[in-house]
Amino acid sequence: MRMSRGLIVCLSAALIFGTAVGIAGGSDEMCVPMGDISLVAPIDEPKRSEVNFPHTAHFDLSCKQCHHTWDGVDPISGCMASGCHDLSESPGKSEDKALKGLPEIRYYKKAYHQQCxxxxxxxxxxxxxxxxxxxxxxxxxxxxxxxxxxxxxxxx
Ligand code: HEC
Ligand code: HEC
Ligand code: HEC
Structure with a gap:
């Protein structure tokens, strides 16, 4: 998904959340997009316009409410990361036999609509x-x- 705003805050998770010391250093720096994120369909001819998602307007909620597989330490990955909501078509409606039977929630649109x-x-x-x-x-x-x-x- 494309990010629209330039402002991105990069801090270590420990700094943002005041986590107790002791998180092993290294790769736990995370860049958090501030302001709005433009959510664009991963297909050639979307039926609808892209969605302007005010990320920071949702920061009263717990991050994990949306980033529900986040362990609180490693950087958060996007919703369409491999194995998450990575299908650009509905498995139930797909002609592709390999997709049939996969859970519908793997379809990015299903995931976004259900959650948002x-x-x-x-x-x-x-x-x-x-x-x-x-x-x-x-x-x-x-x-x-x-x-x-x-x-x-x-x-x-
Ligand atoms: C709360 C916000 C929200 C509402 C309300 C919403 N959608 Fe979506 N929709 C999204 C997001 C986010 C995506 C995934 C990103 C994208 O496609 O831009 C999406 C994706 C889609 C897609 C797949 C991409 C495409 O454009 O082909 C379709 C079709 C769609 N929505 C139709 C609808 C219809 C019809 C309604 C009303 C019944 C609706 N949406 C209501 C947020 C919303
Ligand atoms: C209401 C849902 C929601 C909440 C709450 C939320 N986010 Fe997000 N966040 C999103 C969505 C949607 C994206 C865009 C993901 C994508 O592009 O795949 C995103 C993107 C991100 C990214 C960039 C991920 C990437 O693709 O690299 C980071 C980092 C992030 N959020 C951190 C946070 C933090 C920290 C909090 C809590 C303070 C938080 N988010 C709260 C929905 C949310
Ligand atoms: C767990 C609850 C929750 C989820 C998940 C969630 N929202 Fe929201 N959203 C809210 C609440 C609460 C408000 C009202 C915030 C306010 O006005 O203070 C809101 C407001 C909004 C607004 C209007 C903001 C404004 O300034 O008027 C948009 C647009 C929006 N959400 C889009 C989305 C999209 C797109 C997603 C999915 C990526 C999403 N939301 C996921 C709870 C949620």
Whole structure:
């Protein structure tokens, strides 16, 4: 996936997270893209426009909520790293026999939609439930993030 912004912060994981000393030195420096990341489909003729993902706007969440295989020490790898969400077509719909039977979540689009839309939808549903309950809300409901197609894939 292509990164759009120039600003990238490189620090050792130990510095960013104040991890206890003792992490073996060496390769644990990690570059964290700040601001927005442009998420581009890994195919020749995408149906939709690329998605502008405000990375840092999500930093109130745990990094591991999205980077769910991260061990907290080694540099984080991209979502489409080999063996992760590395298929550019749906295995279920593929003509390729070698792909048939692989889990659908290997398909990058499935992974992104499930995670991005899933979380935003969850917050929306919880907000709607709170609105229906006649509880006195002391604080405004949290913002949810987009769930509609063109909110993420603007018309070009
Ligand atoms: C809401 C989901 C989400 C959260 C939370 C999140 N990230 Fe990310 N991050 C992403 C996505 C999506 C990418 C782009 C991955 C790609 O291009 O394959 C990314 C990319 C990165 C990359 C670059 C990986 C590469 O391709 O080299 C690093 C490093 C990173 N994030 C660090 C962090 C850190 C540190 C935190 C916590 C402070 C964090 N992220 C929180 C979704 C998230
Ligand atoms: C675990 C929950 C979670 C995940 C996963 C997640 N988001 Fe969000 N997203 C949020 C929340 C919460 C907000 C509202 C943040 C705010 O306005 O303070 C948000 C806001 C946004 C916004 C609007 C930001 C703004 O400034 O108005 C965009 C765009 C967005 N998300 C895109 C994405 C994309 C693309 C992904 C997947 C790569 C993703 N999100 C994954 C929770 C999540
Ligand atoms: C929260 C953000 C978000 C929402 C909402 C969303 N998508 Fe996506 N979508 C993505 C991300 C991220 C990707 C993977 C990166 C890319 O393709 O740019 C993706 C990929 C795709 C792809 C595969 C690439 C292509 O363009 O051919 C299609 C098709 C697609 N989305 C259609 C939709 C449709 C239709 C909707 C509404 C039902 C929708 N998306 C809603 C974030 C979103």
């Amino acid at each position: 839309i899933g979380c935003h939808q969850d917050i929306k549903s919880k907000n709607a439930a709170l609105e229906r309950s006649n509880l006195m809300l002391e604080e405004p409901l949290p913002s949810a993030g987009p769930t509609g197609c063109v909110e993420c894939h603007p018309k070009e």
